[in-house]
Amino acid sequence: MKQSAQGAARVPAQVRAMAVPEGRPRQREDALPGARGEHTHAERPIPGPRAVVQRSSVRGQILDALRTALVSGELKPGEVYSAPVLGERFGVSATPVREAMQQLALEGAVEVVPNRGFRVVERGARELAELAEVRALIEVPVMLRLARTVPAERWAELRPLAEETVRVAASGCPAAYADCDRAFHRALLSLAGNEQLVRTVEDLHRRAQWPLAGGPVRHARAGLVADAAEHTALLEALITRDLEVVRELVGEHFNGAG
Template sequence: MEQAGPRSAHGSAGAGVPDIRTGAVRVPAQPRAADVDRERGVTGRAAGAAAASRPAASAGSGGPVGTGTGTAAGAAARGEHTHSETPIPRPRAEGARPVVQRASVRGQILDALRTALVEGELAPGEVYSAPALGERFGVSATPVREAMQQLALEGAVEVVPNRGFRVVERGTRELAELAEIRSLIEVPVMLRLARTVAATRWAELRPLAEATVRAASSGCRATYAETDRAFHRAVLALAGNAQLVRIADDLHRRAQWPLVGGPASRGRADLVADAAEHTALLDALIAEDLTVVQSLVREHFTGA
């Protein structure tokens, strides 16, 4: 059973929240008033000699600490960098430099869950627990739970207390609403880019369009979903607006989730036809045929 509850920064349940304990803080002994008066009477070189003659207090010893804040001992007591520290030697050869590699299990699980969503393996309306999915992927429940929380933020699943995560049920109305929003955002941008971007820049996107054709021909919906979004991101990136690309890509991803009533929302023939519109759109953009571009762009989102 999935246990929902407060989570730590590492995604563990409330019982697994790290217990951060702070040690006792030692307060340095304060100088007496008479000592302060004597210190104030020392000036010039006498002050420097007096400061040098006083032994430095060790960290945490509880002994008197000098009043000069610019000394190395004072800086060390505050945890600041001092120039007396021994520098860390750099490796002589480039190959000797240690390479730190961090494999993101959470990221891999998130990608796998997104693929399962697009493929319909995670059925709308069904509840899945993190431990059960962890066994399926051969990992612990923690990275699965973290990935599911991200999908919940994206609207793909919803949390079911003490059970797990339910895949959101979506109908044709929601899909039509997403297509309308995407068209309101992307169509004006694409038409503006069609009038301002040089043909050579459009030609550079040819490999991405061809990748969507290959993915559609393979019939793999998850692969096509990735290549389809990559093509649209590359087109919108020409506008130079990173926030536009991020929002449009999020809407595009949501539109690729399966509908209620079947594991697949689009068949292979639909994918092939959609990919063909990418290449036709590029041909029109390179030819600077704005009439055809406008027609293809509007039909592309209408079909979506």
Template sequence: MKQGVQGCPGTPVAARVPAQQRPTVDGDPRRERDAAVPGAARGEHTHGERALPGPRTAVQRSSVRGQVLVALRTALAGGELKPGEVYSAPVLGDRFGVSATPVREAMQQLALEGAVEVVPNRGFRVVERGARELAELAEVRALIEVPVVLRLARTVPAERWAELRPLAEEAVRVAATGCGATYAESDRAFHRALLGLSGNEQLVRFAEDLHRRTQRPASRPGRAGLVADAAQHVALLDALAAGDADAVRGLVAEHFGSAG
């Protein structure tokens, strides 16, 4: 059964891992050992930590780590995992219906991305970003993405922009629901495809990492702001298809000036 992230009804997640396939030690699925993970990152204790509220979100057996990573990113974007709070892998594993090992692995990836930080013998703390840091990250995004978009406006054939139209329209649809967590994914998908026309995979990855770092519940506008942001995607495609360089320049300046 699909469950939505708290505050965003209808956000899909995957099915539960069959209990008999979960790794065990001495018959206890929570006592698995993973020597490949440093002790500081895996020796967390719950210390009476309360179970997370809401229905248990489960993931599929195939690519468990990837499924958990997606679920954690959605929970972060939706504010279900709160900045400043510490979460242990065993408790999160119970929340997703998996062992603690894939949760630790996914959390290590999020730590590399700057979304969480390791708290030795406890778990992972969700990083808190202040207004200044978010503004600095948005500025760096603009410094990277704006020149690329302006170059693409001069070099990409007009018919190629039609390929991005479904992504822009999907972002508009999602924005109308007011669900920031779901819109964050649609927004990144559009920007990823846009920058992908440059043919520079390293640029796409670096820009997406910056994009993720700027997307936090506290930094996002409400429904009206999401709708306005999505509308800028459509307007930008119209200007790019029309070859209107002045309009493109104004739109990218406005879009990144309000990026969050």
């Protein structure tokens, strides 16, 4: 890993990488650090600011940056990205980038392309609908049970999180909203006291936030604002124990993959 004089690696605020085109001559495998056969000759250097990252958390911060790039659409479905070139963009060796990409492969966001890098998985509307169905099967009964048992004051404590989703939605940034959205749902479900439930649903939720193939980034600003408004409405229904409204809002929210 490349380091600055202070012993820290550098990572960009955003990820911008060009896909590796088909049919070009191969570049020497040792042209970039840790290339391992990934061909990067056609990828142009990516301009942009870099921020300092502590050594101990390089892989985690790169993983977060890549997840943000997926949600924002900077990493495009169907395109191939190489770890060495992304590493150059991050100011680190290819190794932590490759490790982060391997984690994304386990999550189903990308797939390994031998000797080239990682291809962003192309997803269609059917997969999004299937994710919504699975989430509804899990979360609707849980939320109805919690609505019957959790005191109103506990729900009221979550108002700042709901208000934060509204504020971030107004900014129009899909990646920032995705983080706030998951945090709100995580806080709701954590009241069930089942960590496995929370982890499973968070994985489904994250996958539902990835953009569809051939389409724009899933949420425009108006969509984000509408999604966040459902959070505040759901919280009020939970506080008043209006079970019919809770059932309706949770089901509709998943259809929007929120």
